[in-house]
Amino acid sequence: MRLVGASRHAICSAWQTLPPTALDRIDRALARIEAAVAARDARYARLIERHETLRNRMAEAIAALDAVLEREAR
Structure with missing residues:
Protein backbone atom coordinates (compact mmCIF):
# COMPACT_ATOMS: atom_id res chain seq x y z
CA MET A 1 0.00 0.00 0.00
CA ARG A 2 1.39 3.37 -1.00
CA LEU A 3 0.65 6.46 1.09
CA VAL A 4 -0.13 9.61 -0.81
CA GLY A 5 -0.67 13.24 0.18
CA ALA A 6 -2.52 13.89 3.44
CA SER A 7 -2.38 10.29 4.64
CA ARG A 8 1.39 10.27 4.42
CA HIS A 9 1.61 13.64 6.22
CA ALA A 10 -0.71 12.43 9.01
CA ILE A 11 1.38 9.35 9.61
CA CYS A 12 4.63 11.35 9.61
CA SER A 13 3.14 13.83 12.08
CA ALA A 14 1.92 11.02 14.31
CA TRP A 15 5.32 9.35 14.15
CA GLN A 16 7.01 12.50 15.44
CA THR A 17 4.75 12.64 18.52
CA LEU A 18 5.27 9.02 19.58
CA PRO A 19 7.02 8.32 22.88
CA PRO A 20 10.69 7.31 22.77
CA THR A 21 11.22 4.25 20.64
CA ALA A 22 13.99 1.78 20.19
CA LEU A 23 15.40 4.03 17.47
CA ASP A 24 15.49 6.95 19.90
CA ARG A 25 17.34 4.82 22.43
CA ILE A 26 19.77 3.71 19.75
CA ASP A 27 20.34 7.34 18.73
CA ARG A 28 21.04 8.30 22.35
CA ALA A 29 23.38 5.32 22.75
CA LEU A 30 25.25 6.32 19.59
CA ALA A 31 25.57 9.87 20.88
CA ARG A 32 27.03 8.55 24.15
CA ILE A 33 29.46 6.33 22.25
CA GLU A 34 30.55 9.21 20.03
CA ALA A 35 31.07 11.41 23.09
CA ALA A 36 33.16 8.68 24.75
CA VAL A 37 35.26 8.28 21.61
CA ALA A 38 35.84 12.04 21.45
CA ALA A 39 36.87 12.10 25.12
CA ARG A 46 47.20 14.87 25.59
CA LEU A 47 49.13 11.68 26.32
CA ILE A 48 50.98 11.93 23.01
CA GLU A 49 51.84 15.56 23.74
CA ARG A 50 53.10 14.72 27.24
CA HIS A 51 55.14 11.82 25.87
CA GLU A 52 56.76 14.06 23.24
CA THR A 53 57.60 16.66 25.90
CA LEU A 54 59.14 13.97 28.11
CA ARG A 55 61.18 12.58 25.20
CA ASN A 56 62.52 16.06 24.40
CA ARG A 57 63.46 16.71 28.02
CA MET A 58 65.14 13.33 28.31
CA ALA A 59 67.14 14.04 25.14
CA GLU A 60 68.23 17.39 26.58
CA ALA A 61 69.22 15.76 29.88
CA ILE A 62 71.22 13.05 28.12
CA ALA A 63 72.97 15.65 25.96
CA ALA A 64 73.85 17.66 29.09
CA LEU A 65 75.21 14.52 30.80
CA ASP A 66 77.22 13.64 27.71
CA ALA A 67 78.70 17.15 27.73
CA VAL A 68 79.65 16.82 31.41
CA LEU A 69 81.23 13.40 30.85
CA GLU A 70 83.16 14.70 27.85
CA ARG A 71 84.53 17.63 29.89
CA GLU A 72 85.49 15.31 32.73
CA ALA A 73 87.29 12.97 30.36
CA ARG A 74 89.67 15.73 29.21
Missing part, protein backbone atom coordinates in the same frame (compact mmCIF):
# COMPACT_ATOMS: atom_id res chain seq x y z
CA ARG A 40 39.20 9.14 24.58
CA ASP A 41 40.75 10.84 21.55
CA ALA A 42 41.31 14.02 23.57
CA ARG A 43 42.99 12.04 26.36
CA TYR A 44 45.12 10.20 23.81
CA ALA A 45 46.18 13.48 22.18
Whole structure:
Protein backbone atom coordinates (compact mmCIF):
# COMPACT_ATOMS: atom_id res chain seq x y z
CA MET A 1 0.00 0.00 0.00
CA ARG A 2 1.39 3.37 -1.00
CA LEU A 3 0.65 6.46 1.09
CA VAL A 4 -0.13 9.61 -0.81
CA GLY A 5 -0.67 13.24 0.18
CA ALA A 6 -2.52 13.89 3.44
CA SER A 7 -2.38 10.29 4.64
CA ARG A 8 1.39 10.27 4.42
CA HIS A 9 1.61 13.64 6.22
CA ALA A 10 -0.71 12.43 9.01
CA ILE A 11 1.38 9.35 9.61
CA CYS A 12 4.63 11.35 9.61
CA SER A 13 3.14 13.83 12.08
CA ALA A 14 1.92 11.02 14.31
CA TRP A 15 5.32 9.35 14.15
CA GLN A 16 7.01 12.50 15.44
CA THR A 17 4.75 12.64 18.52
CA LEU A 18 5.27 9.02 19.58
CA PRO A 19 7.02 8.32 22.88
CA PRO A 20 10.69 7.31 22.77
CA THR A 21 11.22 4.25 20.64
CA ALA A 22 13.99 1.78 20.19
CA LEU A 23 15.40 4.03 17.47
CA ASP A 24 15.49 6.95 19.90
CA ARG A 25 17.34 4.82 22.43
CA ILE A 26 19.77 3.71 19.75
CA ASP A 27 20.34 7.34 18.73
CA ARG A 28 21.04 8.30 22.35
CA ALA A 29 23.38 5.32 22.75
CA LEU A 30 25.25 6.32 19.59
CA ALA A 31 25.57 9.87 20.88
CA ARG A 32 27.03 8.55 24.15
CA ILE A 33 29.46 6.33 22.25
CA GLU A 34 30.55 9.21 20.03
CA ALA A 35 31.07 11.41 23.09
CA ALA A 36 33.16 8.68 24.75
CA VAL A 37 35.26 8.28 21.61
CA ALA A 38 35.84 12.04 21.45
CA ALA A 39 36.87 12.10 25.12
CA ARG A 40 39.20 9.14 24.58
CA ASP A 41 40.75 10.84 21.55
CA ALA A 42 41.31 14.02 23.57
CA ARG A 43 42.99 12.04 26.36
CA TYR A 44 45.12 10.20 23.81
CA ALA A 45 46.18 13.48 22.18
CA ARG A 46 47.20 14.87 25.59
CA LEU A 47 49.13 11.68 26.32
CA ILE A 48 50.98 11.93 23.01
CA GLU A 49 51.84 15.56 23.74
CA ARG A 50 53.10 14.72 27.24
CA HIS A 51 55.14 11.82 25.87
CA GLU A 52 56.76 14.06 23.24
CA THR A 53 57.60 16.66 25.90
CA LEU A 54 59.14 13.97 28.11
CA ARG A 55 61.18 12.58 25.20
CA ASN A 56 62.52 16.06 24.40
CA ARG A 57 63.46 16.71 28.02
CA MET A 58 65.14 13.33 28.31
CA ALA A 59 67.14 14.04 25.14
CA GLU A 60 68.23 17.39 26.58
CA ALA A 61 69.22 15.76 29.88
CA ILE A 62 71.22 13.05 28.12
CA ALA A 63 72.97 15.65 25.96
CA ALA A 64 73.85 17.66 29.09
CA LEU A 65 75.21 14.52 30.80
CA ASP A 66 77.22 13.64 27.71
CA ALA A 67 78.70 17.15 27.73
CA VAL A 68 79.65 16.82 31.41
CA LEU A 69 81.23 13.40 30.85
CA GLU A 70 83.16 14.70 27.85
CA ARG A 71 84.53 17.63 29.89
CA GLU A 72 85.49 15.31 32.73
CA ALA A 73 87.29 12.97 30.36
CA ARG A 74 89.67 15.73 29.21
